[in-house]
Amino acid sequence: MRHLLGDLHRASVSNGWVKWQTPEMHPGPITTQFHADQGNVPSPWDWRHPHVSNMNWLLTDYTHADGAFAYVPGSHQIGRSPKSQEEALEHAVALEAPAGSLVMFSGCLWHGAFRKQTPGLRVSMHGLHCAHYYLPQQDFKGRIPEAFYESSDDPGYLRMLMREDEPWLEAELDGTFKVPRTVEPASAG
Ligand SMILES: O=C(O)CCC(=O)C(=O)O
Ligand SMILES: [Fe+2]
Numbered sequence: 001m002r003h004l005l006g007d008l009h010r011a012s013v014s015n016g017w018v019k020w021q022t023p024e025m026h027p028g029p030i031t032t033q034f035h036a037d038q039g040n041v042p043s044p045w046d047w048r049h050p051h052v053s054n055m056n057w058l059l060t061d062y063t064h065a066d067g068a069f070a071y072v073p074g075s076h077q078i079g080r081s082p083k084s085q086e087e088a089l090e091h092a093v094a095l096e097a098p099a100g101s102l103v104m105f106s107g108c109l110w111h112g113a114f115r116k117q118t119p120g121l122r123v124s125m126h127g128l129h130c131a132h133y134y135l136p137q138q139d140f141k142g143r144i145p146e147a148f149y150e151s152s153d154d155p156g157y158l159r160m161l162m163r164e165d166e167p168w169l170e171a172e173l174d175g176t177f178k179v180p181r182t183v184e185p186a187s188a189g
Contacts, residue, residue: 001129004053004106011161012052012130013137019067019122022115031067031113034088036081037128038107043080045108050076052107052130059123062101064094067116069103071095075110082110129161141166 001009022031038051045051062068070092075082082088088110095103105111116122130136140162149155159165 001053001055001104004050004104005129005131006049008132008160009053009129010132010134010136010163011138011140012128012134014125014127017056017122017124017126019113019116021119022067022117026115028085029115030070030085030089031115032070032111034070034072034082034085034092034110034112036075036108036110039081045079047077047079047106047108050107050131051134052128054105054107054129055127056103057125057127058097058099058101058103059125060099060121061097062094062122063096064114065117066120067114067118067122068094068096069111070114071105071109071111076106076108078110079108088112136163 019031037054038045041051056069060066072082072088072091073093075088075091092110092112094114097103128137141164144158144162144164149158152158
């Protein structure tokens with residue numbers, strides 16, 4: 001994540017994905033539609049400096065038939081989202097990897113998932129991280145129990161991910177109003 005986003009970055013969202021056999025009524029070869037995770041940022045993007053980056057921790061084996069992550073090699077350098085599903089599907093490949101693998105990718109990469117043709121579950125944990133200037137999807141600050149930090153091998157890094165070192169968006173800190181002002185309050189003289 002430091003390589004992709006720089007030393008200072010934040011956790012945006014952390015969630016678990018559970019997929020089961022794709023029902024016959026679902027059309028086409030794809031379940032998760034092709035997208036880039038920073039697709040809500042206007043393009044063109046500087047692919048050398050992604051706004052977000054993702055990690056998928058695979059808890060079951062990924063094969064094409066098991067509904068693997070699908071991605072377009074080299075698409076992270078195009079600098080925009082796919083214009084259509086077909087544009088991405090034409091060049092998409094399956095990411096096949098055993099359970100326990102950690103898949104890391106830039107927010108510029110075009111990706112989705114192939115339909116799951118087999119019974120059973122596909123299970124993964126996804127952790128989207130974002131640049132320090134980007135609004136995270138979840139507000140972790142002040143919500144993580146201290147014991148969690150104490151049990152971490154790298155509590156400083158975890159605190160940074162959770163924005164514990166960031167002073168903004170607090171109405172008050174040490175009795176002082178923290179929101180930046182353009183006009184001095186009357187009481188200041
Ligand atoms: O595995 C999938 O279904 C897609 C994952 C994805 O889009 C993501 O983690 O951002
Ligand atoms: Fe995604």
